[in-house]
Amino acid sequence: MNPTPVSDPLASTAAPTLCTPELEALAAIERRVLWLATSIIHHANRVRPNPSGIKVGGHQASSASMATIMTSLWFGQLRAEDRVSVKPHASPVLHSINYLLGSLDEKYLTTLREFGGLQSYPSRAKDPDPVDYSTGSVGIGATAPIWGAISRRYIETVSGGTVNGGTVSDGSVSGTPDRGRQYSLVGDAELDEGAIWEAVLDSNVADLGEIVWIVDLNRQSLDRVVPNVAAGKIERLFEAAGWQVITVRFGHLLESLLGRPGGGALRKRILDMSNPEYQRLLRCSPEEVRRRLPGGGADAADIAELISGVDDHTLTRAIRNLGGHDLAALREAYSRIDDTRPTVIIAYTIKGNGLPTEGHPQNHSSLLTVDQYRQLADAMGEDPDTPWGRFDADSTEGQLVRTTAEALRRVAQPATAPPAVPVDFGRTPSGTATTQAALGRTLLDVNRAAPAVARRLVTVSPDVSSSTNLAGWVNKVGVWSVEERTNWFSDDAETVMHWHEKPTGQHIELGIAEVNLVSLLGELGATWSRWGQPLFPIGVLYDPFVERALEPWSYGIYAGGQSILVGTPSGVTLAPEGGAHQSIKTPSIGLEQPNCTSYEPAFAIDVEWTLLASMSQLGRPGGKSAYLRLSTKPVDQQLAAVPADPAARERRRRQAVAGGYLLRAAPAPAATIAAMGAMVPDALAAADRLAAQGTAVDVVCVTSPGLLYEALQGRNGQNPDAPTWILDQILPAERAVPMVTVLDGHPHTLAFLAGVHQVKSRNLGVDAFGQAGAVDDVYRYHGIDSDSMVRAVLDLVQ
Template identity: 70%
Template sequence: MDSASASAYPQRGGAATPAPRTDGRPADLAVLGEIQRRVLWLATAVIDHANRVRPNPSGLKVGGHQASSASMASIMTALWFHELTADDRVSVKPHASPVLHAINYLLGELDASHLETLRSFGGLQSYPSRAKDPDPVDYSTGSVGIGATAPVWGSIARRYVEGRFGGAGTGRQYALLGDAELDEGAIWEAVQDPMVPGLGEVVWVVDLNRQSLDRVVPDISADRLSGMFAAAGWQVLGVKYGHALQELFARPGGDALRVRLDSMGNPEYQRLLRCAPEQLRERLPGTGSTAEPIARLIAGLADAELHAALRNLGGHDLGALLDAFAAVDDSRPTVILAYTVKGYGLASEGHPQNHSSLLTEAQMRDLADRLGADLDAPWARFPAGSAAAQVCAAAAARLERPVRDTPAPPPVPADLGRTPSGTGTTQQALGRTLLDLTRSAPDAAARIVTVSPDVSSSTNLGGWINKVGVWAPVERTDWFADDAETILHWREQPTGRHIELGIAETNLVGLIGELGTTWSRWGQPLLPIGVLYDPFVNRALEPWSFGIYAGGQSILVGTPSGVTLAPEGGAHQSITTPSLGIEQPGCTTYEPAFALDTEWCLLAALGRLGRPDGDSAYLRLSTRPVDQALAAVPADQAARERRRRQVVAGAYALRRATGEPAVTLAAMGALVPEALAAADRLAALGVAADVVCVTSPDLLFRATQARRGLLDAPHWILDQVFPEQRATPLVTVLDGHPHTLAFLGTVNNVPVTTLGVSRFGQSGTIEDLYRYHGIDTDSIVCAALDLVD
């Protein structure tokens, strides 16, 4: 096994081994051990029932990760039945979900009937899910690495809510993660973020079983990991050996045994776990100067004692785990590196390919005998009045959380009453709308929290930040407050409403996802808005999508966008983001063309946050200056309201040709001016053209599906914007992939030509780039003429 320092006072980068303690422990650790064995049994039996007992007409393997669950049983038993309070939250590693369900069953939070539904339709989910599992789940996990980091962002969300509104309490934020998850970049992006070192409530427990899906990992080094966490300001605790092994180390020859185990590679150790007693006595001493004292030491051990001692790692020793939890320093984040055996206690323990293996019926019966269970009656709870039942009942009472109301957030106005004039950008409209909300709807604005990965000033949040300040747990001095040339005032204080992270998009979306769950966690709805450069939405999409899956409602603003960001070149020109917005569940995507459209879309999106029936939104904005007179906003109040309703429903007719049109131009975002110019050119050629401004391809696609009976959604917008009596050949154009709007041809089953961007760009002027990609006015005119001819 790789070495982890045993010193209570390690050098920089070392993992401290907590000193043993006895205060605050259960009167009898044996009772906790009895519960741990029942948890292991239930978790294993739940998977066994899903695969071997439940009818399976398809014959496909159901799966469920018995070995990965077994390595976590002790850690989770110590947490739930001794350590946790009602204020604590825990993110459970994906492959340990059966352990969580087993614990919730013993706590009375899950009916026995659910134990037979793992991975069945409508049953217990493959991985912990806040939204879909019937029992309490604090964090949805399943996407490796993202669930582990969620408690980091959850701790910031809790602090923000508690400081501004109250009701979020205190409590630790635990993440239980497998050592293979430490390969994920999202882990280290979170660890090194400058916001994280002060989060003392964050505790990560790493299941250091040193196995991946395919093999025993040869070079996992606890010392290296310890150094990386310590360098980021984390407390590092190592739980390597259990009390039985430590007692063995104290005997004559024990020092040699410890040196041998510390220097042993992971594969060799795992192989020893598979050895019969006589093989173990031959192999364990090894060669060299330590061989003879080790041989003498183990000669005095019975086979069963030697077998148990080799497996007595800290991650399976309840006393060692409780020592580690007691040593947590609440002034900084903590990581506990807990050595475990994958498949601990099962017939498959330590096998290199045990990740997806399943026990046979004979092995299950043997396990039941060893754990005091019954395969024919697998769901037995502890007898009423027994010591184990009393500990379970006490834990259930301790962990009971108050039922919280989920009040609706303050109402968000639909229209602020302004009509922008002159030249402006949709990106500027974002900042202007937020500022206007502070005056016209202060209660709603008080719930808005913006987040940025170090791009707040370049995405037009400067005025908002100057108005509301930057959030920090404690007030910090603004040393540039008296500098007359400083435009952006960086006032950091607990009352601030903007949170600035380091420049990592995955951290940004992780945080807005957790800020978007506060309505369901603590009954305090927030309206979170995350702003980032649109080219990097792809980098952030997976964790943001997972946050939406977990119930986090937020608004993601991508700006600037498309090849319209011409001088920046191909590296900063987003192509696929408009269609990604259509494809993302639980999210409505908007790409407005004008400032007022942006205001209306943003207000509509804010109005859907922080409620049980809410959803998230993605706004794709632009830095292209556009003459706002082109929006032709109706002066009549009723007509203006009709326009607003159409904008937030997905599209509106920006220009109707006199008489019957020959072609329809459907344009989105920054390309609307080109479509209007093309309509003028076509009119001069005697070709009448309607111009439709698309604000949400997402909502239009849902409307087409709904009109076919494939979706429960409104579809009135199609009849208003694309009436059958004005159906013509259609040209669609946007600064993004052309397939985004290709479906519009199916609204009235007309010929369609789709223009857009489908290749990498390069630097240049807007005119150069539009011409290069075939989305300029000339290209629109040519496409329209080809269709009508």
């Protein structure tokens, strides 16, 4: 790359006629923020030893395009109650601002992407300085403030209108100081992500006036200048969704030039110019700019005459004076925000603004050379050998920094402890039931027996409430909405599910967008740490679509959200639905997901116990999320053989919550069948058939393969904190015999159980796409029917 001149490293400084002492101080802070962000990345790559030789990386150009926007936001707009999601590649700018504000120690500035240091992307859980939203997965962090806004509104009703010491009336207007705005700083390339538009188009969002997005429209992606990034198209998309759109194209210096004779032609020329052609101007000398800028149209002569009266310095500054780099223009844009609906500010920027790599089509991850870095230092008046300077406390800049730090200081409030969750309602289900139906029954039991818990319980689903057995719960608690709406079917005798929408409802219905569901779950599950108010969020979706939502769900857990995801119905047991709706891999996903306990109960009582145990882990430091995989398969509940003795019942409950229990013990077992979920009744039938042939088998009901695997790792010394007692109770050494494992999912999920005592095994499950048909036919096709279990046991023992 050929460096461009940097004698005037920031073209964002306002035109002289608009300069005020405050704007001048703000411009100085902006320059320091850019310098610090650039230096943080430079030190990580050019100064800090790197014995492995593996690229460290960082994004100097992406940070530079955001320096003006973030400086103007932090040092002039934000209030303590506001929250900001920062685009992933601008994390060094966030750290630089936090450092100037005194909330990040200088020792961390040299630790970007170092173990225990500043994270590659903003992280609430791992960064040492304040971060409102974890970002890094493109598109997901950007939408998080939308779900944060809904969560913030939801807890107002739970907390009686008080959140972290600030009183909020139930009828407060969006964007009031008590509620705070939810900002999202988004790169324009991030708008390619489908998750963005799934969130923007959700019907709940149009009423959230506290939402403000600022789009960094630098028109570059990782590899190139994108030729067809059109602000007009983006504007129309947001407007169609009901958002206020504010476009900040040009700064005041460029606008003053466009106001001269011939300025109309120049404006049209710039607006019609392709992105690559404009970017090329940034790499040109003043003489080359004068040759290229007029173009070959009918107005070329007028444009040439206009710029002939402009000196080189002003011309090159004006070409770079886009709205996203003009502090005064941004301030004017903020003043126009309409707090009654979501707002998007589309700010034209330059990737690498003010750096020697400015405007280069491949500058996304490029790093300044040592020479370029020193050249930048000279232009900015900084010392490259001691780059971490703060402003003098008595200077105008220092006073502005101090005033901002004081205004943004958040008063820590005591967190509300979540209410104690019951462990057992004392009911023993009888007759025939499904685990999916047991979910709805348990939620109603919580509402009846534990009102304090029920008040903090919120369910979320993507338009599948009735088909996942939530109808009774929804009828009882109502549907959450920003404002109350009339239920025109309330007097319809044939309407079974009543859709009462009100701000105090406890069920949130989203469109058919699983990404929205799990993203909202993550934010509902973070209210305990964000606003001191814990919730018990439970999201319900069809299990086959867990994989569609997997990445944002996992990212929500990474960011500290604690929630329960229920996948139902599941497996090839959905036989008539066909292969497209038959989940295979989800059991192993639950086993492998960090900070999450997975359960696949076989009986209604197991659903109750494991759901309550999962709820007890939510809304607290060190808590965990959970994933329950349920089924619509009718099961005779007598097969659960729940002990009548209270002590024996509690022993069974503890085992079910810990990962499994010995459901049937043979006097002298020749083998063990370890089954999970929908396959347990078939395993019991196989055990009966084997017993009739003289082959006695134990039947173990596995409820959580993940917890059993952790126990095994603990026994092997690889996870010393994991309890191991459950293995001794369900697979005691004296009963170690050959084992058959079976589940309605991939067989490797339970294959590790044979390693508890190193016994021979056969692992049955589903490892091929499903087929439509009767359940018996589909089970037989996949080799998980009772016949297959009988054959597998006989193969092992004979």
